[in-house]
Amino acid sequence: MERSATKRKLKQSGRSGKKPKLAHSNANSNANSLPWKTVSRSKEAWLGAEDGILELEEVEGVEVVYEETEAGRVVKFNIAQNHEDNHQDGGEEELAFGTESREDEGQAHAQLEGIHSETEPALELPQFDTENLLPAWQSYPLHFQLLRSIYAQKFTLPTPIQSRTIPVSLSGKDVIGIAETGSGKTLAYGLPILHHLLSPARPSKSSKRTLKALILCPTRELALQVSSHLNVCLNEVDLDAAHSSESVRNGKKGKGMNKQELNDPGPSQQKPKARSPPLVSVAAIMGGMSSQKQRRILDRGVDVLVGTPGRLWDILQEDDTLAREIKNLRFLVLDEADRMVQAGHFAELDHILRLTLRSSQQEDTDPEFKELDKTKDAGHAAEKENMQTFVFSATMNKDLQRNLKIRKRSKAAKTKPASTLDDLLLRLDFRDPEPEVIDLSPEGRVVSTLREGKIECLSADKDVYLYYFLLRYPGRSLVFLSSIDGIRRLLPLMELLNVNAFPLHSQLEQRQRLNNLDRFKSSQNSVLLATDIAARGLDVPEVDHVIHYQIPRSADVYVHRNGRTARAMRKGFSMLMCGPDERRMVRALLGSLNRDESEIPDMTIDLHMLDKLKARVQLAKQIDKAQHKVKKENYEKNWIKEAAEAMEIELDSDFAASDDDEGTVHTKKRKDSAKVGALKAELKQLLAQPLLAKGISAKYITSGSRSIIDDMIAHNYHETMLGVVKGDAADGLVAGKKKKKVLTYEEWNGFEQ
Ligand SMILES: Nc1ncnc2c1ncn2[C@@H]1O[C@H](COP(=O)(O)OP(=O)(O)OP(=O)(O)O)[C@@H](O)[C@H]1O
Numbered sequence: 001m002e003r004s005a006t007k008r009k010l011k012q013s014g015r016s017g018k019k020p021k022l023a024h025s026n027a028n029s030n031a032n033s034l035p036w037k038t039v040s041r042s043k044e045a046w047l048g049a050e051d052g053i054l055e056l057e058e059v060e061g062v063e064v065v066y067e068e069t070e071a072g073r074v075v076k077f078n079i080a081q082n083h084e085d086n087h088q089d090g091g092e093e094e095l096a097f098g099t100e101s102r103e104d105e106g107q108a109h110a111q112l113e114g115i116h117s118e119t120e121p122a123l124e125l126p127q128f129d130t131e132n133l134l135p136a137w138q139s140y141p142l143h144f145q146l147l148r149s150i151y152a153q154k155f156t157l158p159t160p161i162q163s164r165t166i167p168v169s170l171s172g173k174d175v176i177g178i179a180e181t182g183s184g185k186t187l188a189y190g191l192p193i194l195h196h197l198l199s200p201a202r203p204s205k206s207s208k209r210t211l212k213a214l215i216l217c218p219t220r221e222l223a224l225q226v227s228s229h230l231n232v233c234l235n236e237v238d239l240d241a242a243h244s245s246e247s248v249r250n251g252k253k254g255k256g257m258n259k260q261e262l263n264d265p266g267p268s269q270q271k272p273k274a275r276s277p278p279l280v281s282v283a284a285i286m287g288g289m290s291s292q293k294q295r296r297i298l299d300r301g302v303d304v305l306v307g308t309p310g311r312l313w314d315i316l317q318e319d320d321t322l323a324r325e326i327k328n329l330r331f332l333v334l335d336e337a338d339r340m341v342q343a344g345h346f347a348e349l350d351h352i353l354r355l356t357l358r359s360s361q362q363e364d365t366d367p368e369f370k371e372l373d374k375t376k377d378a379g380h381a382a383e384k385e386n387m388q389t390f391v392f393s394a395t396m397n398k399d400l401q402r403n404l405k406i407r408k409r410s411k412a413a414k415t416k417p418a419s420t421l422d423d424l425l426l427r428l429d430f431r432d433p434e435p436e437v438i439d440l441s442p443e444g445r446v447v448s449t450l451r452e453g454k455i456e457c458l459s460a461d462k463d464v465y466l467y468y469f470l471l472r473y474p475g476r477s478l479v480f481l482s483s484i485d486g487i488r489r490l491l492p493l494m495e496l497l498n499v500n501a502f503p504l505h506s507q508l509e510q511r512q513r514l515n516n517l518d519r520f521k522s523s524q525n526s527v528l529l530a531t532d533i534a535a536r537g538l539d540v541p542e543v544d545h546v547i548h549y550q551i552p553r554s555a556d557v558y559v560h561r562n563g564r565t566a567r568a569m570r571k572g573f574s575m576l577m578c579g580p581d582e583r584r585m586v587r588a589l590l591g592s593l594n595r596d597e598s599e600i601p602d603m604t605i606d607l608h609m610l611d612k613l614k615a616r617v618q619l620a621k622q623i624d625k626a627q628h629k630v631k632k633e634n635y636e637k638n639w640i641k642e643a644a645e646a647m648e649i650e651l652d653s654d655f656a657a658s659d660d661d662e663g664t665v666h667t668k669k670r671k672d673s674a675k676v677g678a679l680k681a682e683l684k685q686l687l688a689q690p691l692l693a694k695g696i697s698a699k700y701i702t703s704g705s706r707s708i709i710d711d712m713i714a715h716n717y718h719e720t721m722l723g724v725v726k727g728d729a730a731d732g733l734v735a736g737k738k739k740k741k742v743l744t745y746e747e748w749n750g751f752e753q
Pocket residue numbers: 154155156157158159162179180181182183184185186187393394536537538539563564567568750751
């Protein structure tokens with residue numbers, strides 16, 4: 001049974017004592033056909049604990065029956081019809097990949113029976129006391145559920161891109177939004193979409209909910225993150241817990257409100273008694289996860305689908321219903337659109353976008369999908385006309401923005417396959433004759449809270465400088481390398497040096513990727529060695545440093561990599577490691593951002609300390625080489641033997657002789673591992689020795705040419721490098737270079753530092 005992998009049992013209902021009425025399920029029914037419900041998870045959950053479990057599903061009121069048949073023991077499931085009883089129970093959990101919010105009884109019940117709960121409008125809409133609790137959000141007429149969530153997340157002020165985008169989107173316009181990394185673009189498009197879906201229901205006769213919003217993202221992590229972000233806004237909020245000891249009034253925290261006031265917004269604004277708001281279901285689909293489960297979620301029907309083009313196109317090729325729904329979307333979002341083309345999803349994205357064109361734009365539509373158009377009903381046709389398109393990125397060139405706005409779609413762009421991002425975006429069929437371009441990208445595309453530095457060194461010395469930086473400035477550091485091989489080489493070195501490092505690249509399994517992100521996130525002093533799959537959109541809170549171990553291949557990549565730190569107006573630091581052969585690239589890269597190399601100051605390096613670290617790194621490299629050699633020899637020998645056995649051939653007498661000579665082999669193996677052992681012991685000793693700055697005495701903290709006692713008393717001593725003053729990486733920048741112009745968002749302070 002597919003679900004047994006989770007080691008959880010299906011659960012019988014009836015904790016209330018009443019025996020549920022049972023109906024035998026179809027003889028062919030299997031675990032997949034049961035009424036699984038997805039459990040809404042917190043935004044952090046997918047990056048959080050629980051051993052990489054991404055999303056949970058639960059099933060209630062199911063009895064497992066074993067029948068002895070001639071073919072053996074057969075499992076059957078009986079589904080209880082008494083759902084009210086079932087809802088009093090806990091329900092069992094299972095790994096899956098979709099999420100739904102607000103499973104109130106009526107809605108879950110309706111879902112089991114295939115009746116959409118949007119058929120009746122809500123009786124009385126509850127309100128939220130925006131005036132007192134979120135004064136800065138007062139002018140945005142958002143659904144109370146969203147406001148409650150915004151309040152619970154302590155988003156006191158809308159970010160600039162949110163305050164510009166939300167009113168425009170709510171008025172029905174298409175938006176092309178460009179704003180710096182970490183500036184809250186997800187909610188800039190997410191809140192208007194959710195508001196529309198949560199707002200008083202329009203009668204719906206369909207038995208299953210149909211897709212209303214499609215959000216396309218370039219990477220799996222980003223797709224999961226976006227769906228989690230939206231689900232957090234839909235989760236039931238406990239305002240008591242969210243602001244237990246503090247309150248927000250007039251944009252200030254901690255003043256003048258008590259718990260009772262928070263949860264009791266006044267007689268006219270009581271919580272609803274009769275009915276919860278309409279259900280909104282947000283699901284994520286992406287490669288690397290069970291397509292069967294993702295299909296099941298789609299079969300149940302979702303309102304908002306977040307996905308990567310590759311997996312979505314795979315599913316679409318077999319799922320005409322979904323293709324039809326995409327043809328009738330209410331919202332289409334391209335998040336980090338420019339990256340999607342680079343991620344090798346070009347063709348898939350092109351196919352998907354073609355589905356969203358109106359008939360008048362469809363001369364070149366795939367014949368496979370043309371048929372689908374004939375089946376659309378009048379209601380869908382109206383939706384199709386209404387589709388709102390949102391294109392968001394932190395990087396989008398001005399020409400493209402202008403062309404998108406004036407919809408410069410040449411005949412060639414319509415008929416030829418798209419070959420560049422510009423072509424692709426120009427294919428978008430904006431329903432709005434005047435899409436709104438909101439460009440808030442800062443000058444030079446540098447986020448105001450980001451400080452930048454560089455280290456110029458020989459390429460062969462980068463490992464030592466990196467190790468120096470990581471020890472000198474502890475924190476959460478995201479190190480970008482340009483190749484997976486580079487990560488594979490660097491990771492064992494870091495491990496041997498006791499650096500808390502984890503890899504992230506496309507050749508890891510999805511679960512490993514998420515686990516590593518989780519481990520990186522859960523330690524305050526950790527290192528993520530990543531390729532550019534982590535460059536876009538990833539919202540890992542509080543990344544202190546971004547390190548460009550290798551120079552990014554374009555200015556956009558530099559901007560997005562840097563965007564993993566200094567998010568939501570927090571401080572952040574980015575460091576370029578530049579080899580002699582890379583200087584030209586750095587100049588070109590900064591030039592294309594209208595910036596000068598001299599704007600990025602050098603880091604000061606304590607050469608005495610660097611020398612000490614050099615010895616450690618060299619030893620670690622020796623160990624790694626020796627271990628690698630042993631592993632390689634074993635692997636090759638085994639591989640040849642296995643291949644020979646499989647092909648039933650005899651090995652060369654030399655090979656066989658050397659193999660037969662067990663004594664020699666063992667002696668060699670012993671020698672090799674003794675060598676590795678000795679080197680490891682040597683490194684262990686080196687790592688145990690304190691790192692002392694020049695002039696510091698190891699024996700007497702009050703002696704030496706520089707005493708560290710004062711630093712110790714002031715709690716300002718460096719924990720690993722004794723005698724070095726503790727400080728941020730930005731404190732280690734060589735002063736006197738041209739200072740970067742600091743741009744401030746006067747209207748938005750983000751989080752408190
Ligand atoms: N109004 C707000 N106030 C404070 N923080 C916010 C607000 N809106 C969103 N955030 C937080 O800011 C962080 C960045 O948001 P988000 O991931 O949407 O940024 P982004 O602009 O899409 O970044 P990127 O371009 O790197 O993808 C998130 O942790 C989010 O929860």
